Amino acid sequence: MKKIVYPILLLAFMACKGNQQSTDATETMTASVAEVVTDTTQQPQVDAVTSATSKPNQVSFNGRIVLPPQRQATIALTIGGVVKNTSLLSGQYVNRNAVIATLENPEFITLQQTYLESHAQAEYLMAEYERQKSLSAEQAASQKKFQQSKADYLSMKSREDASAAQLSLLGVSPETLLRNGIQPLLEVKAPISGYAANVEMNIGKYINPGEPLCEIIDKSIPMLCLTTYEKDLANIQIGSPVQFRVNGMGVETFHGTVVSIGQKVDETNRSLEVYASVKETNPQFRPGMYVTAHIQKH
Structure with a gap:
């Protein structure tokens, strides 16, 4: 009876060992497959990272x-003066050639007087020069008088032109001065249309030559x-x-x-x-x- 039991137990033991080896082989194969699948799924992620870090266009x-x-202007004058009147505020819109302030300066009055006097003298000297020129052509007058009249006229004419140029720098038209006479106050006008900024003037303040009064900016x-x-x-x-x-x-x-x-x-x-x-x-x-x-x- 014992001889029969031992072979049966031996066969059962060998069968169990075979099943265990089969199970281990299956687990090993499953792990390998999973590793391959993992490597395959990681490849698109690498491509995505590379795409995300590429330099955009x-x-x-x-x-x-x-x-x-040409769309902004700093307003400054070649002569100084005391601000007599202004109502300009920062952010206020002004049109081109609008009067934004008036200044008081005796030098401005003297400059106008110089221009008017030189203009009148130049007219007289021009007439004398033309007369002497005609007489010289007819040899009825000496060349010395003719040359002197020419020099006097040209000298006065240059003085008139210089005064006119200074007035133009201040925005004053010589033709307007001849028509309306001397102006007691210098009108400061906006050179362009736009908004006022950096307003640095008030009534009674003395403005030095070249000192900015304000800025005008065109935001268009x-x-x-x-x-x-x-x-x-x-x-x-x-x-x-x-x-x-x-x-x-x-x-x-x-x-x-x-x-x-x-x-x-x-x-x-x-x-x-x-x-x-x-x-x-x-x-x-x-x-x-x-x-x-x-x-x-x-």
Whole structure:
């Protein structure tokens, strides 16, 4: 009876060992397959990362809103004076040739007097010069008198012209002075239409020669002044499209075009300025407002 039991137990033991080896082989194969699947799924992720870090087709810059030189004017006079009257406030709109202030200065009155006197003397001396010229042609007068009358006339004429030029610099027309006579106050007029800024005058203040009274700015044609760097020059060209946002105006996007590229690089920070025109106009634009811009590559 014992001889029969032992072979049966031996067969059962061998069967269990075979099943265990089969199970281990199956687990090993399953792990290998899973590893292959894992490697296969990781490949698209590598491609996605590479795509995300690739350089986009635009360059980003910081800058500010500026105005062209012909759209802003600093008002200063070649002579000084005391402000007699003004009501100008910063932000106020004024039209071209509108009187923004009047100044009082005795030198202005003297200049007008000099012009009127030299003009009258020049007329008399011109008539005398023409008379002496005719007599000299007929040999009825000496050449000395003719030359003297010519010199007197030309000297007075130059004095008249110099006074007229000084009056023109002050915005006074000599023709108006001849018609209306001496003006006691110098009228300061706006050279362009626009908004007043940096008003530095008040009644009773003395303004020195060359000292700015105020500025007039015309916001109708704003521009962008962007700070770029030498490493970005290859991606910027005249005519490149620009998209920008203005600080304080939300996510609204505006458009422009590169019109000028600086030709000198700053030696300290290796930067240069790029100017761009602005396509859209907006009453909220102010010179000096910061912008963030993107310049499209060509």
